Amino acid sequence: MDAIKVQPLVVNYKTLEEFKRFKEYGNQELSMLEDLQNNIIENNSTSPFFGIYYGSALIARMSLYKVPSKYNYYFEPRDEYLELWKLEVLPDYQKQGYGEMLVEFAKGYRLPIKTNPRVNSHGFWERMGFDKLSYDMERDLGENPLGWRPTGVEEQNAS
């Protein structure tokens, strides 16, 4: 068996079918499926998802998007940062370090990371070195933003 590692996921029917096993399947995946069916995107095109396979089964995933510096309202200096969402490990594979592997992979870009985790996952994010970002209603609305900052990066002053 191949070594277990984080890899970029391409968009095809097999991957989209595997995504259905994850709780946070939503508009994003439905839109990818429609785009594939309507030939708006090609089979095996790149996606914002990264995942971990155990044998041939996708057991963990996350989405990563590099936000351009002009939309950086969170970190100082105002360079690009990563938005991380839909981090999820399938139930049978939890508590075995796969979530940590995905987050460490994201940290490897050496960019600040912002995420809006689900309720009750704060212990995990704290262990991974993420801090609560100060809440600004007009910016954050219903979010609970957390951030990870590589050395030299600070939080922007709240407006």
Add this chain to the structure above:
Amino acid sequence: MDAIKVQPLVVNYKTLEEFKRFKEYGNQELSMLEDLQNNIIENNSTSPFFGIYYGSALIARMSLYKVPSKYNYYFEPRDEYLELWKLEVLPDYQKQGYGEMLVEFAKGYRLPIKTNPRVNSHGFWERMGFDKLSYDMERDLGENPLGWRPTGVEEQNAS
């Protein structure tokens, strides 16, 4: 007993204590508490929350924020719209129409409404006349945006 109705919630220690009974208690409420403790906001100042009391107990709530037209990336014409979040009814009071009362109250502003509901609540939002907005990754990231449009308002063309 007073008639059951939707009312604006002011920020004070009693309200913030009642908020702890709701699942989606998060950064927003913690920040309101800190601001109150540090006298950054006054006792009984206005908040983005609206709620329903049953006797003296807060049993349902939501947050509403009027997004300025220049940040309207969802609806056409590009006037202001409402962002709705943290719609929640306490478990003992669910399935009795309180969620509907809150949403109908929001619709009373006759502005388009955008929300990013939790997984598994789509049946409710569909009954309330909300449609899935087309997904745009750079705009929506991990969201599953739904929208309600009064007559004459359309969805913006996806970029």
